[in-house]
Amino acid sequence: MALLTNFYAFLFYFAAFVLVAGLTRKIIQYAVTPAPLKIPTTPAPTTRWGVVLRMVREVVLFESLFRGNKWTWIFGWTFHFGLFLVTLRHLRYFIEPVPFPIQLIQPFGIYGGIAMVIGLAGLWSRRFLVDRLRYISAPSDHLMLALLLGIGCTGLLMKFAFHVDVVEIKTFFQGLYRYDIQPLPADPLLLLHLLLVALLMIIFPFSKLLHAPGLFFSPTRNQVDNPREQRHLAPWAKRLEH
Amino acid sequence: MKRIVYREWRIPPQRYWSLIGYLAALIGIGALSFGYMEHEGHWVTGMSNSVVWGMPHVFAVFLIVSASGALNIASIGTVFKKPIYKPLGRLSGLLAVALLVGGLLILVTDLGRPERLIVAMTHYNFSSIFAWNIYLYTGFMAIVIAYLWSMADRQGAPFNYPIGVFALIWRLALTTGTGSIFGFLVARQAYDAAILGPMFVALSLAYGLAVFMLVLFFCFEEEGRSIGPRVLRRLRNLLALFVAVVLYFVLIYHLTNLYMAKKDAFEHWLLLGGGFYTFVFWVGWILVGNLVPLWILYHPALSEQRNWIIAACTLVILGGLAAMYVIIIGSQAFPLAMFPGHTILESGFNDGVQGAAASYWPSIPEVLLGIGGVALSLLIILVGVRVLQFLPESLADEVVAPDEEQLAEAVAVKPA
């Protein structure tokens, strides 16, 4: 028992470290790489605020994807929105006291979980049914979906079929903050759920999941369309001028 | 074959976002009312143990009924194969979904325990017409979405007709079902009538079309797309026909009620002695909702003018709300006849002492909740036409299909 608890405690310390360090490194890398030319996909907003709005629409509504492919949009959006709700619901394990909005969101988190799984199933089926997607899918693309689907299904099973001791789980995670390792209940589903989650955290900075931070750095989406008004010069390009 | 070109609604962003802003504000206010009613309990509304359904239901039933009627245009296009209505099919489907969503949301937010919605979706009592309606509504939504797909996606085209027929049947079932929510209430004198089902179908046709026309005119006007006189005339004639049918059903309904001795008292009350309800019935439902619009629509000069047609549509809608008020609230206010042949002298529970009607006065939160639902429907519509190709590029005479029965129509429908 103690072994298991200690293993998971270590695993989560490690996973959190990889996630944070890896993401920070990637984000810094994106941020310091210059975009030497103005390449927003036009029509593009001509003001900073316009760009913020465009970005919000992309992040919240997946606007471009909506124009691109309705099926992918429906499934993809369902999945991400569900994931978002689930994440909010999960904050209850990590915050004490639980903030009021998180308390309110709790029941929606469950629907979010269901939506997420449906969305993932839809996305995965596209990878088999559409020849173009079959062609571009690497094993990692399938595994990523399997991983998330695995997390979602174990989670839902815990919610609906094999209840676990939520309070102990919370105590375990609260303990991690203080390096005070509390016992983790040894329910198999929970252990599987957590194992997969740790895996997800570890691969996050090394996989296509970088699309989440990537979107914010995409020059075609985050640039203001004002090249005639404002001269835009990358540091390395400036050096050419002399 | 000539293709109908559909285009996203491309009014200037400032204009668009300000429209969305207004609607969002109304929805926000509706949401606040919901929060207030939910937090305080229903005592803050005008509803009581006597009048258990109030303003929210007036709005909700109106929207639901219109939703079904709005789909009528699509049906005429695909099922009855009138090509001139074809370009309107998509908008008609969108409206059907949007109005239904708005209406259902009002119903849900008015529940005593809205958080138990999931219970309503997991526990069914199949002897309840209400439970069936849950199926009818969700099914309707799914069918209309499939219908829209069959109209918009080329792969769907072969299914267009069968889905259209199915949607038509479903739509009739839905309106009948909605009407039967009332029709099955044997206890209430106003409701216990088989004719309520068909009457609701008639109401739905008129209200759905009126809403449809207003939305269509508004969208086209804003963006400067053109609607030719032919389409205008066809829609106008259709509306006139539907309004006339409504009037006919109202007549039949009250005549049969009068004929049944049991319901004498109710009829007498509603048509003469019901005070406010009598007023709403005659002025709201009959005059504003039926007679004036009919007059406009059959008037040789006015009926040719777009603004007058718009006015007629608006009146039909107002009349529709009045009709719902009478049907839903009036019928509850009239006391239950528990002791035929007796007069109630005293009662501990407002049983209609001396035949008095129960009092009900709409409260502000209920009305705002209803308006919020309407705003939500409109928001869905405006977002829909903006992001997807719902609106035909033009309905000018030279673009739309020729009238298939021009001659016959001139004789049959055209006002003399």
Added chain:
Amino acid sequence: MHRLHAPHNQPSGDESPAEAVATTRRALIGTAAGLGAAALVAPGVVLHTLSAQAETAPITNKSRWGLLIETDKCAEGCRACIEACDHEHGLDRQVPEGSPSKWEQQKAVWIRKVKLQDNQTGRITQLPLMCQHCEHPPCVDVCPTGASFKRADGIVMVDRHLCIGCRYCMMACPYKARSFIHHNTTGQLTAVPRGKGCVESCNLCVHRRDYGQDSTACADACAATGHHAILFGDLKDPESPIRRRMREIQNRQIREDLGLNTGVRYAGI
């Protein structure tokens, strides 16, 4: 014969309080699994006792509970049955909200008194009116979730864990027997949970049924005033007092035309 009002907090059995506690302990430790005795002692405070055996098997349709109301016995100005019902179910703990006229319309009422005058003869009738426990209850037919239901023993009630507060049952009930709880509730009784947003009505004092008491609060109260206008009993048992009395006097259902076969019958209307 009809029993007079029995004080219902009177210990019914021969168990002494001490024994009761012991039994309970055992039950909770899991050996006797809570069968039978259910008397609990909260340390040093109140002695809770139950007056009868709690039901541990599902109720059956061997009985159908009902009431017989003899209107001519019902006295002008008397409200004993109403007060008893309110007290029994904690309705007297409702806190008025809104204007008095609104409160009149919105407060929960399970049983009320109605005074009628015959339009022809001018005869005045008084009667208590509550849920009629219809055999074919329209409220149950229309309830979308099945929250309104009829127990095997004929009691029509609302499972308030399922009720979504749609009020359709209220629309359907021909007797206006139901109330919607418009307000936040406080101070509910253990035996009668009730709360905002659900619909409720007379349930023939269902907890009394399940704890084996043999009458309803209203009937007991009426008897206590000496009027004996309300008689409770099993409509299926030909030898029950209620059936015997029904054979003796003419009685009918309110709105017999609807064919609901109510469990509450009235004599003298």
Added chain:
Amino acid sequence: MAKDTFAVPELTPYTEIPKIQPGVMAHSAPFKAKEEFQTPLGYPGELVEDWQQKAIAKMGELLGKYRSLRVYLDACVKCGACTDKCHYFLGTSDPKNMPVGRQDLMRKVYRRYFTLAGKLFPKLVGAVDLTEEVLNDWYSYYHQCSQCRRCSVFCPYGIDTAEISMAAREIMDSIGVGQKYCNEIIGKVYKVGNNLGLPGPALRDTLQGLEEDVYDATGVRVRYPIDEEGAEILLVTPSADFFAEPHIDGLIGYGKVFHEAGVSWTLSSYASEAANFGMFIGSYENMRRIALRIREAALQLKVKRIIFGECGHAWRVAYSFLNTLAGPWDFLDPRYPVPQHICEFTYDLIQQGKLTFDKSENDDKVITFHDSCNVARASRMGNVPGGQFEIPRAIIRATCNHFYDMDEDTIRDRTFCCGGGGGLLTDDLMELRVKGAKPRMDALNNVMQEKGVTHMAAICAICKTQFSKVLPYYGMEMDQVLSLHQLVSNAIVLTRRTADDDEAQDGLDDED
């Protein structure tokens, strides 16, 4: 012409998404640049020794220089939204012509050398070594991308395959694998001043001829000046405008507009080319070198404004990059944006009511408009987003009575490339050009059938050339494609009689 080596696709009422056919376009590759074309641009003449390391090193360098590349190679989730968006895929069915398929050619190499997952588990993430085979694929398929950016419109992260093909071409150039067509042309610009290699005297001849033609046709002396110091406006236009139908009709139109506006203007023989093929090969340095010629010409001729003629990618470089590459433009008149598009100029005059048109001159035509991809998705006109769609249409509406748009999904920012952009406008890629034009041809054919459209106007030299060439493959006439300013030219009513009037007028103008 080797018309028969491939089957021309059949036009269909709707452009269907084909089933994939891997490898069907692997054979398509442009001629490689010989040493003579490589060296002027600063590239090795042939495949260098340790090309793999060099290429990877170059890739590393570009990853550090271009955020676009860095983010795009990481971010793609293989959602597939772009897969059916590329006209080359729609026309050829080769899955490596799906934008993501094209990106993956580089991404798999990137993963192998630059990511942990690719280093550890190459199979899992589809990472491969940079082999000769891969390089061949690169050469072949990165020259089947017209850098039209249609894919970036639909990609949820805006991944722009054009950025990746530009980078790939630069990497290939840097190891000595260049494309003949682009590199030769860039060399010509350096040597002569324009893509076609038309020397100054030839240009002067042509322009003189034009003046006479216009005088003959209208009786008005419209001037087509070149190298005139002190003119207010420097017009920079694609060299095709001096040379071929229908381009030259556009140039005639610009002249008439300037004439009516009463402004003085000039062309430059030193910067006699608007196009900037440096962009196609992804070379910032070459792009900058070409752009700087415009700066020099502007300084030399002491102009106050710079206006660009009709050319798509030229306008992209001008609108989006010119300020970056050759700015700042503080010596020009600050009242005008630098640079302006000729359409902006014409549109402003129309707005001010300074031009008179006789629309009936264009009544023999029913027009549709082709949004050139680089204008539509990589630049703007006017001062509101989307001006690049509205301004040309407004000009058409002002000059023609009959105008219909093509299918909504094929215009504005969803427009289909003509099939010849991005440095692919060469005869060695004819099969690709014809097949890649299919989606546009489908849409055109539809409006021809349904609306009776007879002509398609365009505002890009490459589009016009490409269409003139490709239309006949689809059974249409090459002269169905028009310059936008050709319509202006046809309809404009010339009210000023002589050039002298102009000067007098100019004086007045300057005063108010």
Added chain:
Amino acid sequence: FAYAKAAEIKRYVVDGSQAAGLPSCVEPTERMRRMHMEFIKHQRIATVHQGIRDTKYSLAGCVDCHVSYDAQHSPRPINQPDQFCGACHRYASVKLDCFDCHAAVPKGLDGDQASRADGLTQGGGR
């Protein structure tokens, strides 16, 4: 199922409640922590629909056993944030709306007793 050792687990049972002096809940405590909602939901169906008034999983039973008393010997509503149900549910952020309707203090089963119990506490229901 393998459960963590009971000894290692933080307990929510409130001092001064009847439960504090008892070794285990109506089911093994580990099981109760995971399954109590299933038990009482099941019980409520049995009670409401079938009239079974078994006290094993009765909500009233939970309250009786787990409720604690203040200095004046008044029972404290069990759903208060520092009481048995309330504390745990707040920690786990699980909404507990049972006590919207159900009495949160033991009041016995009829009105007269309830009045007496009420004399000892304010409010009660919530």
